[in-house]
Amino acid sequence: MAEPRITIRENGSYRVEGDVPLFDHLGNQLHPANPSGYSLCRCGASKNKPFCDKSHAEAGFDGTCNPKYLEPPVAG
Numbered sequence: 563m564a565e566p567r568i569t570i571r572e573n574g575s576y577r578v579e580g581d582v583p584l585f586d587h588l589g590n591q592l593h594p595a596n597p598s599g600y601s602l603c604r605c606g607a608s609k610n611k612p613f614c615d616k617s618h619a620e621a622g623f624d625g626t627c628n629p630k631y632l633e634p635p636v637a638g
C-alpha cells in the first residue's frame with residue numbers, strides 16, 4: 563500500500579493518496595469513490611465540495627505559492 567501523502571497540485575487540487583480517511587466538520591466520515599486516491603478542492607469553485615471537480619481550470623485558479631515559507635495557522 564502506498565505511503566499516505568497529500569500533494570499540492572499546481573493551480574489545482576490537493577491530491578490525497580494512500581487511504582487517508584476524510585471527515586466533515588461534524589465528524590462524519592465521507593466516502594470518496596476511490597478512498598485510496600482522491601482530490602480535494604483548493605480553489606473554492608467545485609460544485610462537489612470538498613472534492614475537486616476540475617472547475618479550477620475554468621475558473622482560472624492561480625494557486626501560486628511557496629508553501630515552505632508559509633507559517634501554519636494557529637489551531638483553533
Ligand code: FES
Nearest residue numbers: 603604614617618
Ligand atoms: S481545485 Fe479543482 S475544482 Fe477547486
